[in-house]
Amino acid sequence: MADATHGDVAATSTTKETKLGLSALVALVIGSMIGGGVFSLPQNFGSVASPGALLIGWVITGVGMLCLAFIYQNLSSRCPELEGGVYSYARAGFGDFIGFQSAWGYWFSAWLGNVSYAVLLFSAMSFFIPVFGDGNNLPSIIGASIVLWLVHALVLRGVREAAYINTILTVVKVVILLVFIVAVLIAFKIGVFTADFWGRMMLVNGTAPELFDQVKNTMLVTTWVFIGIEGATVVSARAANRSDIGKATVIGLLGALAIYVLVSVLSMGILDQASLAGLRNPSMAGVLENVVGPWGAKFVAGGVILSVAGALLAWTLFAAELPRVAAKDGIFPKVFAKENARHSPSFSLWITNGLIQLFLILTLFYEAGYQALFSIATAAILPPYLFSAAYGLKLAWTGERYAKGESRTSGLILGVIATVYGFWLCYAAGDSMLLSSLLFTPGLVVFLWQKKQQGQQMLKSYEWVIAAAILLLAAWTLKLVVSGSIQIT
Numbered sequence: 001m002a003d004a005t006h007g008d009v010a011a012t013s014t015t016k017e018t019k020l021g022l023s024a025l026v027a028l029v030i031g032s033m034i035g036g037g038v039f040s041l042p043q044n045f046g047s048v049a050s051p052g053a054l055l056i057g058w059v060i061t062g063v064g065m066l067c068l069a070f071i072y073q074n075l076s077s078r079c080p081e082l083e084g085g086v087y088s089y090a091r092a093g094f095g096d097f098i099g100f101q102s103a104w105g106y107w108f109s110a111w112l113g114n115v116s117y118a119v120l121l122f123s124a125m126s127f128f129i130p131v132f133g134d135g136n137n138l139p140s141i142i143g144a145s146i147v148l149w150l151v152h153a154l155v156l157r158g159v160r161e162a163a164y165i166n167t168i169l170t171v172v173k174v175v176i177l178l179v180f181i182v183a184v185l186i187a188f189k190i191g192v193f194t195a196d197f198w199g200r201m202m203l204v205n206g207t208a209p210e211l212f213d214q215v216k217n218t219m220l221v222t223t224w225v226f227i228g229i230e231g232a233t234v235v236s237a238r239a240a241n242r243s244d245i246g247k248a249t250v251i252g253l254l255g256a257l258a259i260y261v262l263v264s265v266l267s268m269g270i271l272d273q274a275s276l277a278g279l280r281n282p283s284m285a286g287v288l289e290n291v292v293g294p295w296g297a298k299f300v301a302g303g304v305i306l307s308v309a310g311a312l313l314a315w316t317l318f319a320a321e322l323p324r325v326a327a328k329d330g331i332f333p334k335v336f337a338k339e340n341a342r343h344s345p346s347f348s349l350w351i352t353n354g355l356i357q358l359f360l361i362l363t364l365f366y367e368a369g370y371q372a373l374f375s376i377a378t379a380a381i382l383p384p385y386l387f388s389a390a391y392g393l394k395l396a397w398t399g400e401r402y403a404k405g406e407s408r409t410s411g412l413i414l415g416v417i418a419t420v421y422g423f424w425l426c427y428a429a430g431d432s433m434l435l436s437s438l439l440f441t442p443g444l445v446v447f448l449w450q451k452k453q454q455g456q457q458m459l460k461s462y463e464w465v466i467a468a469a470i471l472l473l474a475a476w477t478l479k480l481v482v483s484g485s486i487q488i489t
């Protein structure tokens with residue numbers, strides 16, 4: 001017993017030194033934001049949007065995400081005690097049930113995203129070892145499971161080493177992306193880019209898709225690549241300087257936006273939309289191969305392997321950290337707060353990675369691809385984004401947490417734009433949003449169980465309405481899945 005206490009004290013003093021400075025936080029934001037998504041942008045956009053629609057999609061995303069980033073910056077300085085970030089804002093604004101479901105959705109998104117990472121990782125590996133195919137066959141799933149438990153072991157050893165490795169990988173991936181951008185910039189052909197600028201010649205089931213639908217269909221992809229924008233607030237407890245959290249978010253966002261726009265827009269001046277749509281992912285490989293020859297594909301695939309490995313590590317940390325903080329706040333079951341001697345949230349980590357393992361096996365079974373997986377992971381995070389934006393709006397509206405006489409105009413404008421953007425994303429996510437309602441249903445059960453344990457009122461009246469809406473939506477979605485109107489692969 002005495003020994004255990006001693007070990008604890010020693011571990012605490014090491015964690016104290018892990019407080020992160022500005023550049024480490026920027027690396028953390030970029031590192032968690034730029035993961036695997038960017039490497040598949042050419043195909044993902046080519047299959048749904050023309051160059052014109054893509055540019056409009058990026059403008060909407062740029063404005064929306066910037067507002068969201070400012071909201072997070074604002075919330076983190078106005079509500080320094082809300083250490084859980086995303087979900088604690090939703091909870092502070094709209095009560096325990098919405099707070100819990102936000103934590104639940106965020107957690108689901110984090111680990112489901114890791115399942116999609118595993119598929120992408122092995123799809124990239126197949127550029128070197130063809131047996132891995134599209135990353136969701138048997139050899140890939142076996143490989144992915146091994147990687148999963150290696151990362152698990154690494155994180156159990158202590159969070160600090162993990163964050164440090166990720167910083168190095170962040171530098172490496174940014175360099176690889178810059179090389180790509182320079183190469184496609186030199187080879188860019190304006191004629192290819194403008195040939196079918198609005199997608200009038202592109203036919204889906206015999207008709208050219210409306211511009212509105214093209215733009216709408218870029219939204220899941222543009223959102224997926226920006227997930228992680230809230231990263232600095234999730235790890236807010238680790239910042240040496242509270243004011244750095246906001247700065248890191250904004251710097252990271254603008255840098256990532258520039259990279260995403262350049263990668264996706266320039267690719268449309270290399271190959272036409274139909275050819276881009278036909279590339280296999282990670283499709284940046286096919287684009288670079290077209291410019292510099294076969295080594296280009298291997299170069300990109302190598303980049304994907306490093307980048308996704310780093311992001312997998314970062315998201316394993318986030319995925320385990322969130323339930324731990326939520327449990328400390330009394331919103332997730334208490335066991336999630338358990339830590340090992342090295343202050344890793346060990347129970348949370350075991351459960352999370354266990355679920356990833358389970359879904360890897362399901363992936364094999366359903367032959368679910370990278371895109372299907374990341375689409376659901378993206379939809380699951382939309383409610384937490386929406387409710388934290390709405391909390392920013394609520395504070396500016398009521399003046400709560402604002403100093404006397406302080407102007408609320410900018411807070412109101414940011415809040416309105418980010419909230420409208422949040423609703424728009426939920427709408428644009430379409431089928432994937434419906435599928436994610438299936439994930440919120442087990443959340444309801446856990447929440448009720450937890451409230452019962454704590455001997456508290458289960459649901460307030462307005463929460464009953466939301467719970468009923470979730471159940472109805474889930475039932476309707478199930479019906480659509482069974483009738484074949486929604487396909488998971």
Ligand SMILES: NC(=[NH2+])NCCC[C@H](N)C(=O)O
Pocket residue numbers: 032033034035036037038109110111112113114115117224225226227228311315377
């Ligand atoms: N494992 C996750 N939940 N990842 C979510 C982040 C996705 C990241 N923005 C990317 O482009 O790859």
